[in-house]
Amino acid sequence: MAPRVLVSDQLSPTAVQIFKDRGVEVDYLPDLGKDKDELLAVIDKYDGLAIRSATKVTEKLIGAAAKLKVVGRAGIGVDNVDIPAASRRGVVVMNTPFGNSITTAEHAVAMMFALARDLPAADRSTKAGKWEKNRFLGVELTAKTLGIVGCGNIGSIVASRAVGLRMKVVAFDPFLSAERALEMGIEKVELPELFRRADFITLHTPLTDRTRGIIDAAAIAQMKDGVRIINCARGGLIVEADLVEALKSGKVAGAGIDVFETEPAKESPLFDIETVVCTPHLGASTEEAQENVALQVAEQMSDYLVHGAVSNALNMPSITAEEAPILTPFVKLAEILGAFVGQVTEDPIKEIEIVFDGNVAAMNTRALTSAAVAGLLKPLVQTVNMVSAPLMAKERGIRISEVRRDKSGIFDGYVMLNVKTERMARSVAGTCFADRKPRFIQIKGINLEAEVGRHMLYITNRDVPGMIGAIGTALGRNRVNIANFHLGRDREGGDAIAIIYVDEPVAEAVLQDLRSIDGIVQAKLLSFEL
Secondary structure (H helix, E strand, O other), X not given: OOOEEEEOOOOOHHHHHHHHHOOOEEEEOXXXXXXHHHHHHHHHHXXXXXXXXXXXXXXXXXXXXXXXXXXXXXXXXOOOEOHHHHHHOOOEXXXXXXXXXXXXXXXXXXXXXXXXXXXXHHHXXXXXXXXXXXXXXXXXXXXXXXXXXXXXXXXXXXXXXXXXXOOEEEEEOOOOXXXXXXXXXXXXXXXXXXXXXXXXXXXXXXXXXXXXXXXXXXXXXXXXXXXXXXXXXXXXXXXXXXXXXXXXXXXXXXXXXXXXXXXOOOOOHHHHOOOEEEOOOOOOXXXXXXXXXXXXXXXXXXXXXXXXXXXXXXXXXXXXXXXXXXXXXXXXXXXXXXXXXXXXXXXXXXXXXXXXXXXXXXXXXXXXXXXXHHHHXXXXXXXXXXXXXXXXXXXXXXXEEEEEEOOOOOOOEEEEEEXXXXXXXXXXXXXXXXXXXXXXXXXXXXXXXXXXXXXXXXXXXXXXXXXXXXXHHHHHHOOOOEEEEEEEEOOOOOEEEEEEEEOOOOOHHHHHHHHOOOOEEEEEEEEOOO
C-alpha cells in the first residue's frame, strides 16, 4: 500500500505533485491545520504530515497518530512541533534549514532601511495629503555600526549585506571565531560591547533557555540612546513590555518587529507606537523561499516514506538503510560525545579532531563526524542536525579533521573527540559494547567506564580522601537518587573526575551545594537525548 501524506498548511501545487510523482498518496487540505479538533480526528489515517507554521503538532496529536512516521516542516522553525514527543513515538521530524535564509536576511535589511528613513510613517502621512518633509528626518546607514546577535547562516548573510552598505559590523556568537569574523570583514565582540557600540541591533539567534529575553530592560540600559532594534528571528527574544517602555522614553528610537511573543499577534502595545514597524512573520515570505522550502520538504518526506532515506532530520541521523544496523549506535555515541563537549566547554571552539579507532574507522565516518558536530553545537543551536552541522561549523570558523587508525587499545573500536579553544584543550572518548549502548571510556585523559544516562552530573575534583562520601552526602541531603557512580583519576593525589547518572535533573542549588565542598573544582549537570 502506498504511503499517505496529509498537507495541512499552504504548500505549492508543485510540491503536492512531487509527492504524487514519487508514489505517495497526498491529501491537500491547507486549512485543516487551523482546526485542531478536526485534524486530531483524521490524523490516524496518515503516514506523513507536511506543515508550515499554522499546524500545531502537539503531544496529543502525535499520540493520536497511530501510523505517523514523519512530520515535515516547510521552513526552519519547528517551535510548533513537540520534538521530544515525536521522538518518543519514533516519528521523524524534518525541516528545510536553508531554503529561506536569504529571504529572512533580506527582510531584516529591509527593516533596517525602513527604520532609518521612517518609511512607513512617511508613507501614511503623504497618502493622508500631508507634506511633512521636515518631520521625517532620517539617518544614514553608511558608517553606522550594526550589531548582529547570532552570526550563523542568516546572520552572516545580513553581515555581508551590511558590509556592502559600508556599515561597521560587530557580531556576538559563541561559535564565531575571530578568524572567521576577520574573513567576513566584521568584528567579533561580547554581548555587552555589542550593546554599547551598536546603532542598529538585529537578532538572528534561535529561541532557547539562554536566549529567551536576551533583549530586556537591563540589556536596553546598556545600549546607545537612539538605538534601533530589529527582530526577524523568534518571538520571545525580546521582552516586549520592556521594549515598549524604552520606545516611549526615547531610549530606543525605533524597532522593526516581524515576530512576536504570542502569534498570531492580533493586538500589541507595539502597534500603537509610530516608530515601530510591524510585519506578520514575513521573514520567509517570498515566492522563491516558499517554493524552495515546499519542494524540499516534499522531496525529503517522499524519500523517507518510499526509500527510508533520512535527510534534514532534527531527531534522527542521516543514515542509509544498509548502514543502519551497525552504524546507528555509533552515531548516537558520536552525538553524545559532542553534546558532552558542547555542555562543558564555555569558550568558542576553534578546532575539532575526531579520532576513529579500530573497527569504527571502517564505518561511514562522515555520518559520525556530522553527528558529533551536531551534538556539540546543539546546546546553542537547537535546530542543528547532521546535515546542517558541518556547514554551521564552517560558518563559525571551526576547523574539523578526522583521524582513522588501527586498533590501539583494549577496545575493538572507539570514537575520541578532541577540541581546542583559545585557552584550553579537551578530550572525551566512548564506545559501544554488544548491548549497543554508548559508554564513556575516557575523559580528559582519565580512563573510566560509565554508562550514559539521560541526566548526569560531571564533577572534577582533587583526589583526596572523603570525596566520594562528601558527594554522596550532598546528593542525599538534596534527595537526589544516584543510578550509577563512576570515578577516575590521573594519578594518586592528582586530578579526579566523577560522572554520576541521576534519575532526574538537579536544581542549580544542588550544584552550588556540590561546588561548596572543599576539593571540588567543577560541578555541571549534563543532559543527553537517548
